[in-house]
């Protein structure tokens with residue numbers, strides 16, 4: 001493969017920033033985290049604005065943190081209900097710097113593409129709608145009316161509505177998301193790919209058929225009531241920092257914790273809670289009782305070995321299994337044939353370690369299993385998560401306090417967006433309800449998910465791409481291919497708050513539509529509006545921005561969707577788009593008529609703290625066709641590494657939110673001021689005749705194809721042999737579009753087969 005070019009291929013520039021290494025940390029948070037939060041917020045937003053933004057963060061009636069989807073306590077919120085990374089998200093959004101039309105006049109699109117993702121984020125907030133027309137080199141201002149007209153004309157000129165794709169990133173509010181899917185379906189397609197397709201889709205695919213709901217079943221308060229918490233493939237210290245408070249409380253109440261992770265992540269080891277004086281002074285709580293340094297994608301082998309031991313010990317909840325489940329006989333029979341040799345090879349663990357874990361599981365009746373991307377982004381991800389379900393069902397550990405399944409969601413409203421109908425495969429009941437309430441026939445054929453959307457753009461079957469938030473180019477796999485796909489579009493549109501790479505690798509015509517962030521006051525017809533979101537535990541609550549908008553020209557996402565719908569559909573349906581955007585209560589009123597669990601939405605969401613959505617399994621009811629939870633038989637990983645190959649996971653640093661790069665450090669892992677690194681085991685480095693600090697190129701291998709990412713510095717790290725780690729999105733160029741999880745079609749961002757070789761300037 002030839003060298004890649006940021007301007008054409010959408011890859012970040014291959015420049016080093018100056019690596020500094022310190023030993024990995026063995027505790028998370030504490031005083032440094034507080035100092036970092038304040039430095040970030042005051043540095044970007046200024047002291048007054050920054051403090052104002054933070055005082056309403058995660059408070060009842062305030063702003064729901066726009067970062068992750070971890071829930072807030074139902075009761076007793078402290079004055080500082082946020083974490084370092086929540087503060088970074090706020091600082092990033094309340095940035096006092098501005099990108100004006102003058103900026104785009106000065107910098108061509110090609111120049112901007114040559115800058116790093118970090119630099120893009122440092123330029124400040126977008127302020128006006130911008131357009132680049134066919135063969136243009138620079139973005140130019142465009143009025144909102146002209147922008148909507150341009151999109152409407154393109155959409156209405158397509159031979160079929162399925163020639164357009166409508167992406168959503170998980171920060172969009174319930175109101176914006178509901179209106180968006182309504183518009184897209186009224187327009188005539190289910191082409192609603194979203195970030196969830198790359199994230200927890202595997203969890204939904206695993207949970208819906210087995211327990212009858214595609215979401216988690218625990219509440220925050222369950223953590224304190226649990227005897228055992230299993231955390232698989234998740235780095236909460238960085239990605240869900242306030243989960244550490246819940247783990248700390250659980251520990252203090254006597255729970256044990258098992259962490260399954262190739263890396264000894266600081267947040268899994270010890271937590272110094274900055275909300276308590278002791279935590280600030282450096283006194284922490286040890287969290288994990290059993291740390292299992294598993295090989296990448298060895299989880300299914302680990303879980304199946306545990307299941308085998310549970311059967312052998314007869315440590316199963318027979319009464320629960322008989323009453324509530326089906327399919328155990330087949331599981332028992334298949335698992336009996338599991339080979340320990342395969343288990344030990346795939347997990348890289350010892351038999352004793354696995355037996356210790358099984359022992360703790362066998363002894364506990366109230367078990368919570370938490371997981372995130374370390375489980376969901378593999379070929380056999382859905383099967384692995386179904387094995388998590390198998391363990392929970394064997395122990396009867398669901399439908400009672402302190403027990404259950406806890407997929408920990410990513411984006412702050414990704415779960416709510418799906419509830420609102422952002423789904424390329426909408427269930428029939430949802431479409432029927434839309435028809436009943438809005439009087440049109442929604443399309444029933446399935447639309448494109450993210451991977452299918454990329455393929456469809458590449459084959460020019462799709463000609464228009466619209467992104468409600470997110471950074472499609474950088475978040476998706478196979479960067480060079482995806483860049484080519486976006487470039488083939490007639491029109492690409494990005495609704496954004498800051499500059500990102502998806503603005504710079506674009507269709508023949510492209511629009512940037514700048515919108516309000518969640519911290520900003522949203523006035524419609526002079527009346528302040530609020531939006532609502534659903535967190536990882538199914539709590540729906542309000543969020544109301546209080547800050548002055550970054551520019552008077554910004555529109556809310558809801559207003560953008562409403563005006564786009566009006567421009568495109570005119571008065572084709574009796575849907576009062578304008579009325580919706582004037583008063584969000586009207587949208588919520590309609591949501592309550594379409595989606596179960598939202599009765600009296602407007603009233604109940606105004607109660608401080610919001611309300612829980614119904615959750616069958618939480619109450620012991622499995623809404624599967626016959627009312628039983630299902631045991632399933634699942635495959636092990638079929639990845640066989642050839643000599644010299646390693647399996648690579650692409651992970652987040654402590655200084656990023658997905659493709660948004662706040663800074664260049666990965667503080668807890670001791671990797672500073674550099675993102676172009678590859679973490680390898682010392683033995684693997686030596687075996688290849690390489691040395692720590694050397695620069696390598698990484699080649700991925702897939703079905704005879706090779707993809708290359710250039711210039712990464714070797715960092716020796718405590719990671720199992722044959723495993724490597726790099727940061728996303730720099731290495732997305734290595735992930736083949738075809739390499740996806742079975743059933744969920746999620747890109748396998750955590751299982752990339754690679755080799756490394758000394759970098760050569762060719």
Ligand SMILES: Nc1nc2c(c(=O)[nH]1)N[C@H]1C(S)=C(S)[C@@H](COP(=O)(O)OP(=O)(O)OC[C@H]3O[C@@H](n4cnc5c(=O)[nH]c(N)nc54)[C@H](O)[C@@H]3O)O[C@H]1N2
Nearest residue numbers: 068085233234235239296297372373374410411652657658
């Ligand atoms: N600050 C911050 N917060 C975030 C985000 C962010 O980027 N920054 N992103 C948000 C989003 S959208 C999401 S989805 C979540 C992501 O949250 P995480 O899933 O925690 O994020 P990743 O960095 O992808 O980390 C995956 C973890 O799984 C481990 N892992 C990787 N492969 C395997 C495996 O095969 N088996 C096991 N057992 N472990 C494995 C890695 O070592 C790492 O600790 O965080 C959300 N919150």
Ligand SMILES: Nc1nc2c(c(=O)[nH]1)N[C@H]1C(S)=C(S)[C@@H](COP(=O)(O)OP(=O)(O)OC[C@H]3O[C@@H](n4cnc5c(=O)[nH]c(N)nc54)[C@H](O)[C@@H]3O)O[C@H]1N2
Nearest residue numbers: 169199469470471475495496497498500650658659728749
């Ligand atoms: N290799 C690899 N790839 C991955 C992953 C991985 O672990 N490894 N993780 C995957 C996962 S879990 C996810 S969720 C996806 C994330 O995919 P996306 O959700 O598409 O990406 P983000 O980086 O979260 O989006 C950032 C952009 O959102 C815009 N934005 C921020 N706030 C707002 C807002 O309030 N409104 C609007 N309209 N725009 C806003 C900003 O302009 C910003 O540039 O990436 C996936 N890609």
Ligand code: SF4
Nearest residue numbers: 065067068083086242
């Ligand atoms: S844990 Fe997540 S939601 Fe809570 S403050 Fe931190 S980043 Fe925000």
Ligand SMILES: [Mo]
Nearest residue numbers: 199200410411
């Ligand atoms: Mo995610």
